[in-house]
Structures are given as C-alpha cells and as structure tokens.
Amino acid sequence: MRVAKTFSDAVSPLRNLYHPVQPTITEKDNDVVYQEFLPAQQLQPFVYCYWELRTIKKLEVPFQYRVVADGCIDIYFDLHNPIESYVMGFCKNYTEFPLEHQFHYVGIRFLPTMFPQLFKVDASILSNRYQYLRDVIPAPAQFIQENINSKLTSTKMVSTIDSLLLKVLAASDFNNDPRLYGAIQNILSRFGVVNIETDLDTGISARQLRRLFEYYVGDSAKTFAKVVRFQNILRAKPSTQSLQHNKLFYDAGYYDQAHFIKEFKNFYGVTPSKAFGR
Incomplete structure (x- = not known):
C-alpha cells in the first residue's frame, strides 16, 4: 500500500477541487430517490462517491433518467439483477436511460483518471458509451454478481464495495505523471x-x-x-x-x-x- 499511499497524497487535491454533480432528479420525481455515499477514507482520493437511484414504489409509467456530462467513469448495476453490471465512460454530452417501472441502481463514480489507474484500462475505448463490465474487467463484475444483491442494506452495500476496491487498490501500480x-x-x-x-x-x-x-x-x-x-x-x-x-x-x-x-x-x-x- 506504500505506492498507493504516495499516489493518493499526490492526487488528493483532485477531490478538493472537483465535485461532480448529477442534478436531474427533481422534486416532481417524488417516487424516485437519488442518494450518494462516501467510500472508505483510503478510497476517497480515487472514488468520488457511491450512488443509489431507486423507486420508492412502482411507477405508473417508465422513467427517463438523464445523466449529465461530469468527466467521470462509473460502474453501475441494478441490485435486482447484479449479473448485468456496466461501465460508462467519459461522455461529452448527456445520455438518457429509459428505465422500467421499478428499479434500484447502484453505482461507483470514479474521480477523473482513477478508473484507468486502478484497472489499467484505456479510458478512450469507453468514451461516450456504456458496455458490460465483464467485457472490460471480468473479476469485479464477478464479485458484484456473487456478493451484492437487493437484500443488502445501504450500509452493507457500501462496505461490500469498499472491500472490493480496497483489494484492487492494494494491488495497483500507479502512474503518477x-x-x-x-x-x-x-x-x-x-x-x-x-x-x-x-x-x-x-x-x-x-x-x-x-x-x-x-x-x-x-x-x-x-x-x-x-x-x-x-x-x-x-x-x-x-x-x-x-x-x-x-x-x-x-x-x-x-x-x-x-x-x-x-x-x-x-x-x-x-x-x-x-x-x-x-
């Protein structure tokens, strides 16, 4: 963890300087809730937040969720179907997702540059698109499928994702350019x-x-x-x-x-x- 610590010290200003927001859930969407959670302290130079987008009750019509450009890369999945997890790259325009009448999505929002640093993936191949996580980094996709489901509380969900990323962090070799x-x-x-x-x-x-x-x-x-x-x-x-x-x-x-x-x-x-x- 010494390399990770040195790198985290060098890039920690990123978190202080940048606070990406996703503001498209409004008061009129009173049956849909969006929340953010902090990761473990060691992960905060790398992960901006974990987020949760869920319905409180079954919606009368399908929901259109708009994601605005934020400079980040996200992993996300529906807790009811964790076998299908995705990664969404840097986008230079907004993206709309047509969601069903009920959903419970969870995501990991990485600060700029941190997904490629942690997983050694060229960010440009992910830009302006989303794809199955298993096709990009199979091991984390398998972990999500086996360890995360709709029975977990938010607190347990956070600690479970922390455990995954802390292992990745411990094994990472960073390019502190x-x-x-x-x-x-x-x-x-x-x-x-x-x-x-x-x-x-x-x-x-x-x-x-x-x-x-x-x-x-x-x-x-x-x-x-x-x-x-x-x-x-x-x-x-x-x-x-x-x-x-x-x-x-x-x-x-x-x-x-x-x-x-x-x-x-x-x-x-x-x-x-x-x-x-x-």
Missing part, C-alpha cells in the same frame, strides 16, 4: 476556463498531453475543461436573471449567450432556464 496531474489541477483550479495552448505548459508537447488525457480521462484536455466549466455552473445554481443580465456566461469563458446555451444543452439535455427551474 506530474505533467498530467499538473494540467488537470490547473484546469480544475481555473474552473475549466483555460487556454489549452498557453495555460497547460507542463513540459510536454500538445500531442503527448492529448495522448495522456485520452488514456486516463477519455478525451482531450479541451473537452475535459469544457465539462469542468459546465459542472462549475451547475454547482453555482445561477438564476435565469443572473444568466441573462449579469452576463455570467462571459465570466465562465463563453463567447456569448447563444454559445453558452448551446453547450449547456449539449451537456445537460435542456436549456439553462429549464434546468435551474427559474
């Missing part, structure tokens, strides 16, 4: 408002930096910065009035309001005024 993590921390500390050519001078060529981002994040530094900028606006929860009259989109690095609305809708699926409900 300061050029990559220097660039990522620069993007996060500037809330995604960066000039990729001038603000990310970490001592390597643009081609090398792109290669690192594609392998460990899943897309280019430019696309990652756009997602970070979008996520920062989500956390700010601006009113429509502030968006229109205070020109927040300029401060966030957008050219004009039309550019802001177009990019926001691409990442979220609806316009800012509809997303913020004002």
Whole structure:
C-alpha cells in the first residue's frame, strides 16, 4: 500500500477541487430517490462517491433518467439483477436511460483518471458509451454478481464495495505523471476556463498531453475543461436573471449567450432556464 499511499497524497487535491454533480432528479420525481455515499477514507482520493437511484414504489409509467456530462467513469448495476453490471465512460454530452417501472441502481463514480489507474484500462475505448463490465474487467463484475444483491442494506452495500476496491487498490501500480496531474489541477483550479495552448505548459508537447488525457480521462484536455466549466455552473445554481443580465456566461469563458446555451444543452439535455427551474 506504500505506492498507493504516495499516489493518493499526490492526487488528493483532485477531490478538493472537483465535485461532480448529477442534478436531474427533481422534486416532481417524488417516487424516485437519488442518494450518494462516501467510500472508505483510503478510497476517497480515487472514488468520488457511491450512488443509489431507486423507486420508492412502482411507477405508473417508465422513467427517463438523464445523466449529465461530469468527466467521470462509473460502474453501475441494478441490485435486482447484479449479473448485468456496466461501465460508462467519459461522455461529452448527456445520455438518457429509459428505465422500467421499478428499479434500484447502484453505482461507483470514479474521480477523473482513477478508473484507468486502478484497472489499467484505456479510458478512450469507453468514451461516450456504456458496455458490460465483464467485457472490460471480468473479476469485479464477478464479485458484484456473487456478493451484492437487493437484500443488502445501504450500509452493507457500501462496505461490500469498499472491500472490493480496497483489494484492487492494494494491488495497483500507479502512474503518477506530474505533467498530467499538473494540467488537470490547473484546469480544475481555473474552473475549466483555460487556454489549452498557453495555460497547460507542463513540459510536454500538445500531442503527448492529448495522448495522456485520452488514456486516463477519455478525451482531450479541451473537452475535459469544457465539462469542468459546465459542472462549475451547475454547482453555482445561477438564476435565469443572473444568466441573462449579469452576463455570467462571459465570466465562465463563453463567447456569448447563444454559445453558452448551446453547450449547456449539449451537456445537460435542456436549456439553462429549464434546468435551474427559474
């Protein structure tokens, strides 16, 4: 665990700088609940949260769940059918999932770069798609199938996933490349408002930096910065009035309001005024 500890110390600022949100469950969805849980302390530099999306009672109509762009890679599965677990890669647009009348999904949201670091999987092959976990990392898929089911309490579910990931962490060998993590921390500390050519001078060529981002994040530094900028606006929860009259989109690095609305809708699926409900 010494290597893991050294690496976790180096990348721990990521968790402090980045707090990805999934805000599409609203008050009107009162029969659907979304919750997040912290992993074990040792895992927190790598895993942002475990999450749970479930129905309280059987819905009258199927549910459309929208996942917004957040820069992360997730493992997820339905507790009622853990034999079918999935991994969803970095997405540069929103994704809609048509769900049934009843469901109980559980997920693991990895901080940027951490899924490839832990499992030695090229993030670019997962980008903008989801696929069976067993086809990507068979052993964790088998563990989920054998150890997690709908009879577990939330507390037991968390501790069971912790046990899986702590074993993975103990066996991991990390690439602590300061050029990559220097660039990522620069993007996060500037809330995604960066000039990729001038603000990310970490001592390597643009081609090398792109290669690192594609392998460990899943897309280019430019696309990652756009997602970070979008996520920062989500956390700010601006009113429509502030968006229109205070020109927040300029401060966030957008050219004009039309550019802001177009990019926001691409990442979220609806316009800012509809997303913020004002």
